[in-house]
Amino acid sequence: MSDAHAPYDALLLLSFGGPEGPEDVVPFLENVTRGRGIPKERLAEVGQHYFLFGGVSPINAQNRELLAALRADFADHGLDLPVYWGNRNWAPYLVDTLREMAADGHRRVLVLATSAYANYSGCRQYRENLAAALTALREEGAPGAAELRVDKLRLFYNHRGFVEPMTESTLAALDSLPEAVRAGARLAFTTHSIPDALADSSGAPGDPARGAHGGAYVAQHLEVARLIAEAVAGATGVADRPWELVYQSRSGAPHIPWLEPDICDHLEAQHADGAAAVVMVPIGFVSDHMEVKYDLDTQAREKAEELGLPVVRAATVGADPRFAAAVRDLVLERAARTRGEAVTPCALGALGASHDVCPVGCCPAVRGASPAAAGEDWTD
Numbered sequence: 001m002s003d004a005h006a007p008y009d010a011l012l013l014l015s016f017g018g019p020e021g022p023e024d025v026v027p028f029l030e031n032v033t034r035g036r037g038i039p040k041e042r043l044a045e046v047g048q049h050y051f052l053f054g055g056v057s058p059i060n061a062q063n064r065e066l067l068a069a070l071r072a073d074f075a076d077h078g079l080d081l082p083v084y085w086g087n088r089n090w091a092p093y094l095v096d097t098l099r100e101m102a103a104d105g106h107r108r109v110l111v112l113a114t115s116a117y118a119n120y121s122g123c124r125q126y127r128e129n130l131a132a133a134l135t136a137l138r139e140e141g142a143p144g145a146a147e148l149r150v151d152k153l154r155l156f157y158n159h160r161g162f163v164e165p166m167t168e169s170t171l172a173a174l175d176s177l178p179e180a181v182r183a184g185a186r187l188a189f190t191t192h193s194i195p196d197a198l199a200d201s202s203g204a205p206g207d208p209a210r211g212a213h214g215g216a217y218v219a220q221h222l223e224v225a226r227l228i229a230e231a232v233a234g235a236t237g238v239a240d241r242p243w244e245l246v247y248q249s250r251s252g253a254p255h256i257p258w259l260e261p262d263i264c265d266h267l268e269a270q271h272a273d274g275a276a277a278v279v280m281v282p283i284g285f286v287s288d289h290m291e292v293k294y295d296l297d298t299q300a301r302e303k304a305e306e307l308g309l310p311v312v313r314a315a316t317v318g319a320d321p322r323f324a325a326a327v328r329d330l331v332l333e334r335a336a337r338t339r340g341e342a343v344t345p346c347a348l349g350a351l352g353a354s355h356d357v358c359p360v361g362c363c364p365a366v367r368g369a370s371p372a373a374a375g376e377d378w379t380d
Contacts, residue, residue, distance in 0.1 A: 005081045005335045010106040011327075012150070013067055014094065014126055015114040017087030018057025018290060024090070025050045028057075031089040049294040059289035060090070063114070065319040066287070073324040081331065082106070088129050095133040102137065102144035109150045110334060111374065112327055114286045116157035118216040118354070119194055119202040124363040127152065127372035134373055151338075152374040153330045155354040157220050158227070158347050161326020162317055166224070166283055167231045169315040173279045174236065176312050184276030185310075186242045187232070188266055189225040190296065191284025193247035196257040197366050205361045209351075214259065221245050223349045224283050242275075248295045263296065264303040267311070277310035287318045 019028040025047040026040055033043065050057060063085060070083045082104075086097030101109060111130065115122030130150050137145035156162050170187065177185055194217065203209055203216025210216055222245055229243045246266040247259045261269070263280065270278055280300060282292050296313050304311040317323045329346060334356060336343045345353035355362075358375035372378055 003080075004332055005079060005110075007338060008081070008108050008110045008151070008331070008335055010101055010104075010109045011070070011081055011083045011331060012097065012101065012109050012111045013063065013070065013083060013085045013114070014111050014130075015063050015085070015087050016059060016289075017090030017093075018059040019047075019050055019090065020056055020060055022051060022055030025055050028090050049298070050290065052298070053290070053293065057290045058293060059287065060087075062287035062289060062318060063087075066114075066324070069319040069321065069324040070327055073321065073328055077328060079328060079331070088126065094129055095136055098130075098133050098148065098150075099137055099142050099145070102142055102148045105144065107144065107147045107149065109148065110331055111150050111152045112330075113152060116155060116162060116286065117191075117202075117220045117284070118155060118204075118363055120198045120363045120365050121194065123152075123155070123358070124365065124372055127358065127374050127378075128370045130373035131371040131378060135371070149380045150373055151334070151356075152358075153327075153334060154345075154356050155220070156326060156330060157224055158349050158351060158353075159326045159330070160346050160348055161320075161322045161324075161329065163224060163227050163231075163348050165317045165320040165322050166281065166314070167228045167235075169317075170228055170232055170279060170281050171235055173281070173312045173314040174232070177277050177279070177310060181276040181310050183236075183238055185279055186270060186275050186277070187225075187229060187244075187279050187281055188263060188270075189221065189228070189243060189245045189281045189283050190248050190263055191221050191245070191282070192291065193250040193259045193262070195252055195366070196259060198363075199259055201366075202363050204355060204359050204363075218245070218259070220351065221283060223351050225281075227349050228281065228283070248300070249291045263300045267300060267303050267307060267309060271307040271309045275309065277312070278304070280311060280313040282314065282316055285316050286323075288316050292316060 019025045026043050029043040029047050067085050084097050086094035113126045199214045199217045209219035225245050233239050246261050246263050248263045250258050285292050333343050347353040360377045
């Protein structure tokens with residue numbers, strides 16, 4: 001299998017990044033909010049949830065774990081493909097990692113973005129980051145940068161290696177509840193709220209889901225939630241367990257509509273409706289990073305305690321070996337298609353496998369487009 005990844009010669013794990021100490025918090029938030037003119041004093045206020053955890057976001061450590069899991073899985077299966085790691089907003093920065101990859105002789109790179117769903121910040125913006133980094137390297141004349149080409153792996157939200165670990169963690173969370181409330185526990189599938197306008201335009205032009213409220217972003221989450229809820233029903237024998245897709249981590253101006261309901265509002269509504277307990281299932285997140293640790297494990301749990309409502313939270317996929325195997329599967333699938341070979345992709349449910357190459361107009365920004373690599377509108 002040593003050349004099964006051809007024509008690709010490296011994989012890049014591309015993520016968000018996070019601070020790794022108190023002194024990093026404000027500079028990190030400056031990177032995240034660059035161009036918005038937010039004063040440092042306000043950023044320090046916004047960063048209080050990081051200071052509660054010593055100024056350290058869990059995301060970098062979790063990406064290191066995933067990096068190790070990918071390398072181990074590739075080695076165990078004879079896939080001789082180096083794996084690198086770069087971030088959007090903190091070290092190791094994307095541009096530095098691509099410079100290193102080019103200097104190491106890599107020219108055809110596959111990219112795994114740690115976001116499973118179609119939307120601007122989770123897909124198109126990463127492609128814009130790639131374009132900006134490639135342009136910067138070529139302008140500085142970095143060795144090998146002129147020949148460096150990147151392709152992005154397709155979205156993995158409905159791959160077995162993502163859905164099955166989430167199903168298992170949901171069942172484990174249910175089992176952790178007291179037996180008296182277990183059968184009556186409801187499922188709250190959580191993901192990052194985004195502005196309605198970005199949700200509605202998410203996905204590719206022509207995708208039927210794009211015409212609905214929430215676009216492909218909501219449709220894809222609902223599909224994953226349905227798959228997990230049905231598997232949980234089959235495993236527990238509780239066929240009519242209520243579930244709902246809810247949102248968290250809103251950060252925008254109050255006058256701009258964002259996806260709702262918020263998880264804390266949802267918990268209040270469930271309590272008022274007589275729910276015995278709630279299992280929070282963070283299907284919108286690959287790992288237990290800050291938006292899971294703070295928004296769910298801290299804020300939502302405090303709300304539940306205030307209400308007297310039993311809650312537990314399912315674990316994210318993280319560095320689960322099945323997820324690492326799914327990435328290997330996606331690499332081999334993409335490589336085979338690039339070589340012109342027929343491939344049967346793994347895609348659970350009714351939506352099918354997402355596209356390999358983002359078409360023009362896919363997940364556009366509301367404020368105007370920037371060049372984006374790994375798509376039909378990018379020329380290497």
